[in-house]
Amino acid sequence: MIIPQNLIEIKDVGKDYLDGDTLVSAIAKMDISIDDGEFVGIMGQSGSGKSTLLSILGGLNQPTRGRVVVDTLDIYELSSEQRADFRSEYIGIIFQSFQLIPYLTVKENIKLPMAITGLKAKTQEEMALNVLNKVGLENKANRLPDQLSGGEQERVAIARAIVNNPPILLADEPTGNLDSKTAGEVISLLKQLNKEGQTIIMVTHNPEMCRHSGRTIHVKDGRLSS
Amino acid sequence: MKLYHISFNNLRRRKGKMIFLVVGLLIGIATIVALMSITDSMASDIEERLNRFGANIVMVPRNDNLSLSYGGITVGGVSYTMKELDEADLPKIRKIKNSMNIGIIAPKVLGIKKIKGKEALLMGADIEAELTLKTWWQYAGTLANSKKELILGSEAAKTLALAIGDIVELGDSQLTVAAILQSTGGQEDGIVIGDLHEIQRILGKEGKISLVEIAAFCRGCPISEMTLQIAEKFPNARVTALKQAVMAKMQSIELVKSFSYGIAGLVIFIGSLLVFVTMMGSVNERTREIGIFRAIGFRQGHVMQIMLLEAIVVGLIGGVLGYIIGSFIAWGVIPYVIKGGTFSGPDFPLGGISIILAVSLSLLASLYPAHKASRLDPSAALRAL
Known part of the structure; x- marks a missing residue:
């Protein structure tokens, strides 16, 4: 059995957009390798290309050039539907602004990724309760998102991202909408998850947050700056 | 989930x-x-309403003689030697398999009689059934539902120079002209209509019927089969379905x-x-x-x-x-x-x-x-x- 050296390899990846008639390069050229179990912070100013990089890593945004290999899988060689299966199996995404489904309760939001897995209701319930305990929201399982504070919503978003036990967790500005105390709690939670073996890639513009990651990648004008 | x-x-x-x-x-x-x-x-x-609007089955005695057209319908022969149907047999019509689809039954007796020295075609009919069936008939005068009343076609009234209220002597009967039909352009313009039994008596045809008009209608009901069912009950009659009428209704x-x-x-x-x-x-x-x-x-x-x-x-x-x-x-x-x-x-x-x-x-x-x-x-x- 061949064990991949790196969990994620980004090779010569570039992404161009057409802005009217002008070709804009969001990512000029990037080569990044991320090992299994790493906690990587991607830092850069607004418009630097860090969120584009995250969406490419998540199999959500086809790069203009280059390859993204995850666990020996060249994800942009897959069809759109195969890539959806890949996301379901490999990736958990924590969106900026939480992005919970407003008409589903906390528990239903957490169970959302399991709706397409074919897991039995009992198993789903156990897994949902397990992550609810992990994020400390077991007593708010039946609340709707708009009945929660920002920090609680962020924790629901994290719970939803990890419920299927994906090997990779992508977090887009997970503390961007939170006060410093709540942000600290969220970072602690992410560190805890990383300790448990989860590979975490976190995008942020806040250098303070990157202090908590094992490695920080700086992005500027669509290129790695250090 | x-x-x-x-x-x-x-x-x-x-x-x-x-x-x-x-x-x-x-x-x-x-x-x-x-x-x-x-x-x-x-x-x-x-x-x-259409059930009451004209007949779609006509029954006439089986006859090899002359035929006479009436109301645009070719009916069995009407002549001095023509065969007749028995009025007593008419209830059989309501005993056919599709009797539920039978609406109005309008029997008639026809015969020739002299009025004011001129030969006139007399028609004895169940006036109430006839008026229900012929909803297009418009008439002047008032009908009191009496056996001693006559309804004249417009042409008949003109030719015989009769007006509403005139008395007409027919055999030993004295009948009053109670109504005159407005011209319909049909055969009824030239006939004299009276009560069925009174006219039968005047013509000496008690219990006899010259033709029967039947209004039968239902959605998709088998008119042709119904004519056969009636014909079975009346072997001496010719029963004809007026498909045009059915088609018009449909x-x-x-x-x-x-x-x-x-x-x-x-x-x-x-x-x-x-x-x-x-x-x-x-x-x-x-x-x-x-x-x-x-x-x-x-x-x-x-x-x-x-x-x-x-x-x-x-x-x-x-x-x-x-x-x-x-x-x-x-x-x-x-x-x-x-x-x-x-x-x-x-x-x-x-x-x-x-x-x-x-x-x-x-x-x-x-x-x-x-x-x-x-x-x-x-x-x-x-x-x-």
Whole structure:
């Protein structure tokens, strides 16, 4: 059995957009390798290309050039539907602004990724309760998102991202909408998850947050700056 | 958690949107159900009226002699030596297999008699049945339903120089001209009509009948078979179906139906357009949500399933409520649009069709929006986050 050296390899990846008639390069050229179990912070100013990089890593945004290999899988060689299966199996995404489904309760939001897995209701319930305990929201399982504070919503978003036990967790500005105390709690939670073996890639513009990651990648004008 | 939980929860917790969609379908289905029910009642009413509007089966004695045309209908021979039917046998007509479809039976006796020195064709008939059958007859004068009354065709009145109130001597009877028919352009313009039994007595044909006109009508009932059934009971008679009359009746009903189908089609189109526009709006509103679904690994088919399941639920609710409300509307409206009309009760096949129609329309109108939703590029959808 061949064990991949790196969990994620980004090779010569570039992404161009057409802005009217002008070709804009969001990512000029990037080569990044991320090992299994790493906690990587991607830092850069607004418009630097860090969120584009995250969406490419998540199999959500086809790069203009280059390859993204995850666990020996060249994800942009897959069809759109195969890539959806890949996301379901490999990736958990924590969106900026939480992005919970407003008409589903906390528990239903957490169970959302399991709706397409074919897991039995009992198993789903156990897994949902397990992550609810992990994020400390077991007593708010039946609340709707708009009945929660920002920090609680962020924790629901994290719970939803990890419920299927994906090997990779992508977090887009997970503390961007939170006060410093709540942000600290969220970072602690992410560190805890990383300790448990989860590979975490976190995008942020806040250098303070990157202090908590094992490695920080700086992005500027669509290129790695250090 | 299954995909249907997402659909149900969306509909349950976004009541405003669901109510709007359901109401759109409900209006369409209720209109169709009400229109169909009212049209059905109208068709029945027209049928009933048409039953009384002229005969469609004529029975005459089997005769090899001359034939005489009457009312545009070629009837059996009427001559001094012609054969007659027995009046006592007429109740047999109501004993045929399709007796339920028999409306009015109008027996007649015909004969020639001199009035004021001129030969006139006398027709003895059941005046009440005749007037019910010949609703196009217009007359001057007043009928008191007396055996001693005569009704004159317009030509007969002119030729015989008779007016309302004149006394006519026929054999030993003195009969009063009670009414004169306005010209119809038919054979009745030239005849003298009196009470069946009185004319039978005057002509010396007691208990005899020259021809019988029968009004029989039902939706799709077998007129040809009915003529055979009557012919079996009367081996000495020739029974003829006037298919033209049946066809005319059917055409009148079909005309009313076509009109209502046209209106129903228009309402269906508008209803579907409403669902389509709302569903398209819903897709645009839910771009963010669809982006999240796709980002966490939902396939295009999963997104389609969620949206189409919502469409099925909306269609089901809209169909059931539309059918119930449409039936109530028909129940309330029928007495006003049809004199003496009543709602014939819930039409369950129509209910089934309404629900299937509502679900199909909802699905059809949602197909493109659902397809569009499923094809949303997750990265584009997420850019809206």
